[in-house]
Amino acid sequence: MKWIAPLLLVAFASATVFFQEEFNADWESRWVNSNWKSDGTQAKFRRSAGNWYVDAEKDQGLQTTEDYRFYGISSKFPAFTNQGKPLVVQYTVKMERNVDCGGGYIKILPDGFDQSTFGGETPYLVMFGPDICGSEKKTHLILSYKGKNFLNTKRFRCETDNLTHQYTAIIFPDNTYQFLIDNQEVSKGTLEEHWDILPKKEIKDPSAKKPDDWVDEPTLPDPEDKKPEGWDDIPELIPDPNASKPEDWEEKDGEWKAPMIPNPEYKGEWRPKMIPNPSYKGPWTAPTIPNPEYVAEPNLHALGTYGGVGIELWQVTSGIIFDNIIVTDSVEEAKAFSEKTFAHRLAGEPDAKKAYDEAEEAKRPKPQETEDEHDHDHEGREDL
Template sequence: MEESKHIRMRCSLLFASLLIIDCFVSEIYASSDSTIFYESFNESFVGSWIVSENEHYSGVWQHSKSEGHDDHGLLVSEKARKYAIVKELDKPVELKDGTTVLQFEVRLQNGLECGGAYLKYLRPQNAGWTAKRFDNESPYSIMFGPDKCGATNKVHFILKHKNPKTGEYVEHHLKSPPSVPSDRLTHVYTAILKPNNELRILVDGKEKNKANFMSSDDFEPSLIPAKMIPDPDDEKPENWDERSKIPDPDATKPDDWDENAPMEILDEEATMPEGWLENEPEEIDDPEALKPEDWDDEEDGEWEVPKIENPKCESAPGCGEWRRPMKRNPDYKGKWHAPLIDNPNYMGIWKPREIPNPNYFELDKPDFEPIAAVGIEIWTMQDGILFDNILIANDEKSAKSIRDSTWKPKFSELVEKAEEQPKITVSVVVSIVVIIFSILLRMLFGGNKAVQTKVSL
């Protein structure tokens, strides 16, 4: 027990030291050439992040500590609410050249049964837009992060890409996203966009998915549309026969086929079981029932004695009138149908002819929209969602360094506490068992000699 206390004390001192270091590290990373944007939430978000004034977003954001340690984050404080908050960047971040790393931490302190915990990286907005008007209609370039509800359990990565032919923005979803971790610890999510069109998704620094933006196997729908598409104006000819089988026109119903024969008939061979009480009803008046004293025949109607099951029938195979049971009719055939044969006029399943896709285009790499702001716009049934250490960088090493200095100490400390708790619980259970065993010994062998038991918690 003393050793556990010393371990916890050393962990606490270590974590406190790391937090102090983190404050300095945050400043270093914020000014690093490879770090484009970094939010540690060491200070209050008020004045820096703008809460949406849209009436639909009633959820209250709080600057709060994470459970179990002193690191602060941005907290979803209420259940069953919509939330929206945004931070505009000093200047838009271009994604077309070089590597871009998107990274942030989330802790689901009360779990996540139905809700989102993702970030939206907004593209430059239309003229007149302000951060206070941020909502689900505010266009984004990338959406990334956990989302879970019902059958949905994924770490989203969605790219909104502009079709250069139509000007329309299309959502392209990563086909095989990783699942959301099911525990309540802090986890860090990283998306690495490489200049060779590669996308890597990391959870806690471990690669969970690798994809190619230009591959139709990795994104739905594919970034590059189909070259040929079904002609929307093509129509199936009226005489097109899609029936592969047809009733045989030469078949005739057999003369002995009786369509009117019933499915079931009386079993003429059945006999009444021995001991059947034909003269006894299945139910009788309850002999113990009495008409209520306050019963008024004029208001309540004529009182009827309630029925009970006839006790004489309990030991008999049955009571009352015996009727022959039904059995399946051996002559039953049902309605006659002609057998099916191959259709000699079968033309196959009709499909419209294909034509060149007027919206088709070719690109060597995605035409990413710049990131002008970072927003959180979610609906969730759970509170206690804590966002922290939001990073945009152009270097994987910077992202790893921040993971190692901010996320890893918190995660390791919580894991150690979780592993230590079962040891304490087992110790308590063993102690209780020893005490109960001691009492039983005294009861069995008397109390002349005390049974000495040393309990160590």
């Protein structure tokens, strides 16, 4: 199929591609930088393939340019809903520098949002992608339902190396989801299971009480165990047998007594040994009952009317590159787009990075070369 423009609505059988972007040379005609920060803390993106790549042109993406800056940019597409059909969000991200704190996620925005003020306070329907800050390394898949954002309760891993990785989120019309990295499944399940969007189907019965005869002590004192005779006759402290009265001790000082020290024979307070309790029933928990506040939502997958893609970030470490974004209702279309835009990177980028690293290493002066140059300079100064 011939692609006329990245934002063209393309129908193929029952599949629709609502948005796709490869950031070719005219990308700025489709994207709008916001002005949500007016205090000089917001920076702009640039088109770049980074320091290493497989294809200098195909691997061009949108790169953050300055450290310690906010970023906000967006692109609109014709409004649609995913009522009764899948929603597939897929893109690639390369964290070319070692990120100590920065997001690599994108947002799917509702129809009618304001591109000029798009920023951290702009409502969104989906927020998806990796986020790294210190030891926190995870992938967000935040879903908005009735104006409230819900973070995935199951932790999703993310990639932390310097290579390009492809992130894919699929929400199916049966209210299940699938999350993939580099076309490999990372997680799947139901929206109810891994998001607290709806109240729980069952709750603990608030009226239930622990029975009076419930035994929750796992052990009890052995009734057959008896305290040994003479146990209580052993004192805790005894006079120090190695102590002696000082030579200068006088009768006016009173009767001399040796200082007390811990008795090595003292065993402490006697307690009977513990044995398993034959009446033990385990910890008591209230029985569950149907939650009267729970109402099934067959259309939980349909989050609203989608109208655009946005990238809104805070970057301590810049240099992250976004590329190859697709929003579609077809898993097959997303796979085909991946084969077109990402397969060559998955196969060739490790070698490209290795070659770059080796070239950079070759540029560094060798220790011997430095010493030779120093000796040469020293000899020159002697001649003077």
